[in-house]
Amino acid sequence: MTFTDAELRYLSGQVLGRLATVDRHGAPQNNPVAFVVNADTGTIDIGGHRMGATRKFANVRRNAAVAFVIDDIVSTNPWQVRCLEIRGRAEALSDQEPPRPGFSREIIRVRPERIFVFGIEPGADGMQRRDIAA
């Protein structure tokens, strides 16, 4: 499985992630997005109302490299943040069955290659990083 149980719990409790894509000039853009964890494929499936018309969808078509991050603040005093960053390659898929209401038939499917986790795994200290086998 791509994600640990603690990561799956964390992902299921968060509503928005932020997706970084790179345009044809090598410049990033960064967008809040809704997502679902696809247990069948081990991917993060990102959608929206008119996903097929978005610049991020076009970016992914040209450059598959993406970074998707979820974070939240557990406490400001002491300062405590949790985060899960997924770097990997994405596909811009058309004509998919929408995995949730509000998604159009286009999906950005993110296949994790490297995962960075902070503050999510019980008992773990500092940032953990791991590679995901293809």
Added chain:
Amino acid sequence: MTFTDAELRYLSGQVLGRLATVDRHGAPQNNPVAFVVNADTGTIDIGGHRMGATRKFANVRRNAAVAFVIDDIVSTNPWQVRCLEIRGRAEALSDQEPPRPGFSREIIRVRPERIFVFGIEPGADGMQRRDIAA
């Protein structure tokens, strides 16, 4: 002024932003970051405990193109999100006076070139976009 009054109010009420940078292979990374609005320079100044040792700091040294996004959920029913995305060029600065406690002396200074705003400006409808004069 780079930001409108409504944008400044929004920025001052948000604790975390997410910064997308691009590595030497053209792949993005995406990190939750603390920031201050620098009224003197019209920039977003991003810092942290050991900023100078981070990959994002190294990324900015090589590729100045960044995207910084702030968002929040006003309501889930009806679904209502606000966001402010800043695309621009950043400098990796060393030996700065830390603009807030918890920042080291290295700062990523983001100079906005294009701003996308959704749900922040009173009376505005849909996504607004504008370019910032150099």
